[in-house]
Amino acid sequence: MPRALAVAVVTVLVMSGLWLLGPGRTTQDTGMDALSAVPADIEVPLRKKRMRPSPATEPQVVAMRLDAAAAKQQLLERKVRKRKKAQRLKKLRGTPYSFQIGSFNVLGSQHTAPGGSRKGFQPGGVRIGRAASYVRAHGVEILGTQELQADQLNSLVANTGMKAYPGYAWGEKETDHSILYDPDVFELVSGEAFHVPLMGRTRPFPVIRLRHKLTTRELYVINTHPSSGGGRYAAERQRGHGIVVGLVNKLVATGLPVLVTGDMNDRENFYCSVVARTAMTASNGGGSGCAPPPGPIAVDWVVGAGVSWSSYWRDTRPVEDRTSDHFFISATASVD
Incomplete structure (x- = not known):
């Protein structure tokens, strides 16, 4: 059964x-x-007695009230800290600050390797050590580089303590236009690529957003290197200038400062084609419209919008000691 x-x-x-x-x-x-x-082998279910929870004792009630008061106090303190932090950040965001920014075409190591096009230069691994000494001498906290090969990138980062974007982020063959920055002064907020024709093919170039650690204020940095030479390469270079103009004007609309570094392979024409068509000014001077700075003008530029300039330095020593075939350019940028 x-x-x-x-x-x-x-x-x-x-x-x-x-x-x-x-x-x-x-x-x-x-x-x-x-x-x-009832047969012994059959269990008759018994109703269990329902136990009522005992009322809290007086000490338990006191403890619960104390816990609730402590939680309320902690919440209040968090709100106060949050409000003070917001006030402090608001004040910092209005704090002026200055930094050193530079541009340097290091002369890629492939140009001075056996069979390379630049004769009379030491190998890239030797020259990049001297390049690091120029970085330290100029005290730059942001540096746009050109022709920076992977071996040179490794050495420059190791000898300066700077970080690089894109570095290796786009692959070993796309390190040559990296932007270096001092991680003690700035932190990377974001980085992306824009594209410019260079010597017959389209190449990626970096635009990064940096945050100044002390003030929490942010800025953009663009690094570029359009085609050199005449003929169709001159046309490519002009298209590259136009791309930079469009990008600068877009970023200026955000209200943040915008800095541009690069070997532009142009002197007066770069000023009139790019600087004069944006809200930027050049670290080496110049007037409104197509009014380039007085000579001598290098093909290497440091320009920007939302900053004022001082201490422009056109350092010719890298050419003189054959570290590179370009000058080292730097200046002090100030953000009000």
Whole structure:
């Protein structure tokens, strides 16, 4: 017989026995135990007594009230800290600051390797050590580089402690236009590529957003290197200038300062084609419209919008000691 059916039968029998005993009588009166009628191998379910939680004692009530008060106080303190931080950041965002920014075409190591196009120069691995000394001498905290090959990137980062974007982010063959920055002064917010024609093919170039750690204020840096030469390369270079103009004007609309570095392969024409068509000024001077700075003008430029300039340095020593075939350019940029 199934167990559930057996239980049901026993229950009916027990209830029938109680009815037969008559009103007021119990199994105790007859010496019978109602449960004794249940076979030993069948369990009769018993109702469990529901336990009510005991009321909290006075010390427990006091402890709960203290915990609630402490939680309320902690919440209040967090709100105060958050408000003070917001006030401090608001004040910092209005704090003026200055930094050194430069541009340097290091002369890629492929040009001075056996069979390279630049004769009379030492190998890139030797020259990049001197390049690092110029970085330190100029005290730059942001540096746009050109022709920076992977081996030179490794050495320059190791010898200056600077970080690089894109570095290796776009692959080993796309390190040559990396922007270096001092991680003690700036932190990288974002980085992306824009594309410019260079000597017959389209190449990626970096634009990064940096945050000045002390003031939390942010800025953009663009690094570029358009085609050199005449003919179709001159046309490519002009298209590259136009791309930079469009990008600068777009970023200026954000309200943040925009800095541009690069070997532009142009002197007066770069000023008139790019600087004059944007809100930028050149670190080496110049007037409004197509009014380039007085000579001598290098093909390497540091320009920007939302900054003022001082301490422009056109360092000719890298050419003189054959570290590179370009000057090292730097200046102090100030953000009000």
